[in-house]
Amino acid sequence: MTTSPDLQNGYHYRAKLVKAGRLQSAHWAILGLSILLTIIAWQFSRQQLEQKIEERFNREAAHVIELVKERMTLYERFLWGAVALNDVNNKLDNNEWKTYADSLNLGKTYPGIHGIGIIYNIQANGLDEYLREQRINRPEYNIHPFQEKYEYWPITYIEPLATNFKAVGLDVSFESNRYNGIKKSRDSGLAKLTGPIALVQGNKNNTGFLFYAPFYRGGNQYNTIAERQENIIGVSYAPFIMHKLITAVLSDNNQLTSLKITDQGVSLYDDENHQARNKIDAEPLFTTDIDAEFYGRVWTFHITSNIDFRKGAETSQPYYILLGGIIIDLLILAMFLFLAKANRQALVYADRVTDELNEKTICLKKSNEDLEQFAYVASHDLVSPLNAIQKLISWIKEDCIEILPETTKTHLSLLESRTQRMINLLKDLLDYSRVGRVDFDAELLQIKPLTNDIFALLDHNTNTSLTVNDAKLIFPRVPFEIIMRNLISNAIKHHDKEKINLEVTLKELPNYYQICVQDDGPGIPPELTNKALEMFQTLQPRDKVEGSGMGLSLIVKIIEHYRGKLSIESDGIRGTKVIILLPIPNNTVG
Structure with missing residues (x-):
């Protein structure tokens, strides 16, 4: 007993339905790719955030x-101001210096400085x-610690005296x-710092430094070290306790870092x-x-982020992206399961078909009803959540x-455009699925007014022209x-010029309209012409030209349903011609 071709085709089709009722490797590949893209997006977002925090x-x-x-x-300008005072009045007495220092209002104008003074260079014979x-x-004035030497650099004046009295005469x-430090300042004519020292004004833990600015007989006009050494009068100077200086500098700053400063390995300051x-x-x-040069010394700043910085750097943005990606992945999985379930249901309905024509008719009607229900689910149950997401x-x-x-x-704009694209895709899928389910009666069509009406309803600029025979x-x-x-819509959407010229022609061939x-x-x-006719295919990025990629495939399906043909002619550089052949019906329409 031989099996009829129709029955063989039925068995083959049933095997396809059985296979379609299960998740295939392609489904898992798509789901896996979606999960991979979610992880990549999460990692990229996290890396970008870490880079911004760094x-x-x-x-x-x-x-x-x-x-x-x-x-x-x-502070350097402040020291040079004291130098200028000595240039004007070559010899200051203690009262003049006190008057000048009081006028500076050190505590408010120069926070962080411990005082200001004058040191004279005294040769042994003077x-x-x-x-x-x-x-x-x-x-009671005296030099200390006193040692026999060829020159002395005693601190002659310093204010405020109350906090610096131990330094007088040092x-x-x-x-x-x-x-x-004082020799470098003298020999260069520039302001210079000393290395780390323990100030006599404070306790042993008050590490600091001195800041010098030299002044000479006749002003700072000498070009050689020998001339400067011969004409030096002294230096204006300021003592600094390092932790007071840093506290004053950073007091108005909401610091997000912790700081340590060293000078050639010797600690100057430590937040701890x-x-x-x-x-x-x-x-x-x-x-x-970070090494920074300060007036002849190199200070090393060891800077670390602190607790406040950590609090400010905490953000959940990458995890929101990860959560959103997971939700989308679950929606994709749910859609696959739903489609697989729909296929299994269709197979169950097909299994109920019997050899009796009447039962076949009943089953066919039931199947059509189920397909209509599926179309409703696709247009309502899938589009509604997408509309909610857009809202x-x-x-x-x-x-x-x-x-x-x-x-x-x-990211919000991308999510919005992707959601709209899925809505458009579902609508086009529904149009595609309806082809062949409804037969329309043929009628006599005047191509020119009909095509012009279609063109008028499409979105195009005033530079777009259409010619129809x-x-x-x-x-x-x-x-x-x-x-x-x-x-016509495809030709307009994919055009790359402001001025667009379209031409539609119809002529009658033997057995066909062209x-x-x-x-x-x-x-x-x-x-790429064959690829352009496939479903979901666009030759430009989807973010550049909005579309579902189903326009040509929908046209092909309609034409093939009416036993026609479609082909594309193009040189790949400029201009595209779409040629459609439609059978001429045997009967005429009045």
Whole structure:
């Protein structure tokens, strides 16, 4: 007993339905790719965020150093002001210096400075005369620690005296850091810092430094070291306790970093020893070491992010992206399961078909009803959540657009366009699925007015022109309108010029109507013409030209349903011609 071809085709079709009722490798591949893209987007967002946080830390670190540099520049100008006073009045007495220092209002104008003073260079042969001059107003004045040497650098005046009285008369040449700093300033004619020292004004833990600015007989006009050494009078100077200086510099700053400063390995300042200890992060997110030159010394700034920086860097944005991607992946899986279930249901309905024609008719009717139900589900149950998502996006924009970062705004716009694209795709899928389910009666169509009406309803600029020859054909009106609307719309959407020229011609061949739609837009490469006719295919990025990629495939299906043919001619550079052949019906329509 032989099996009829129709029955064989039925068995083959049933096997396809059984296979379609299960999730295939392609479904899992799509789902896996979607999960992979979600992870990539999450990782990319996290990396971008980490990069921005690191850039913020680097800005904070650079800002700290810039603040210290600005403050030291201010103090330098302050010292040169004291030098200018000595140039005007070559010999100051203690009362004149006190009057000048009081006028500076050090505590408010120059926060962080410990005092200001004058140190004179005294040669050994002029020591007795120097002491006699100083003891006129200050009988108790003396140089300490006293050692026999060829020159002395005693602190002659310093204010405020109450906090610096131990420094009066101190010969700074007794200690190498103080002495080397003053010699560098003298020999260069520039303001210079000493290395780290323990100030006599404070306790042993008050590490600091001295800041010198030299003055000479006749002003700072000498070009050689020998000339400067011969004509030096002394230096104006300021003592600094390092932790007081840093506290003053950073007091008005909401610091997001912890700071350590060293000079050739010797600690100058450490937040751990001062008021910032409670903000130190035991495991900082970022750390950096920066060397900065300050008036002949190189200070190393060891800067780390602190607790406040960590709090400010905390954000859930990457996890929102991850959660959104997971939700989309679950929706894709749910759609696949739904479609698989629908296929299994269709197979169950098909299994109920019997050899009896009446039962076949009943089953066919039931199947059609189920397909109609499926179309309703696709247009309602799938489109409705997408519409809800678009509404949520609009609410987010209305409520949060002013506070959202630019990257999040971009993500919202992408989500909105992707949702609209899925809605359009579902509508086109429904149109595609309906082809052949409804038969329309053929009628006599005047191609010119009909095509012009279709063109008038499409979105196009005033530079778009359409030429149609005056001809007639016999064909169902609705399918013909769908064909022409999609062809003209595609030509307009994919055009790359402001001025668009379209031409539609109809002529009658033996047994066929030939319809040609010609445009002057970018051509389609010959090797891609077949791909352009496939479902979901676009030759331009979807973000550049909105479309579902189903326009030509819908046209092809309609034409093939009416036993016609479609072909594309293009050189791939400029211009595309779509040629349609439709059978001429045997009967005529009046």
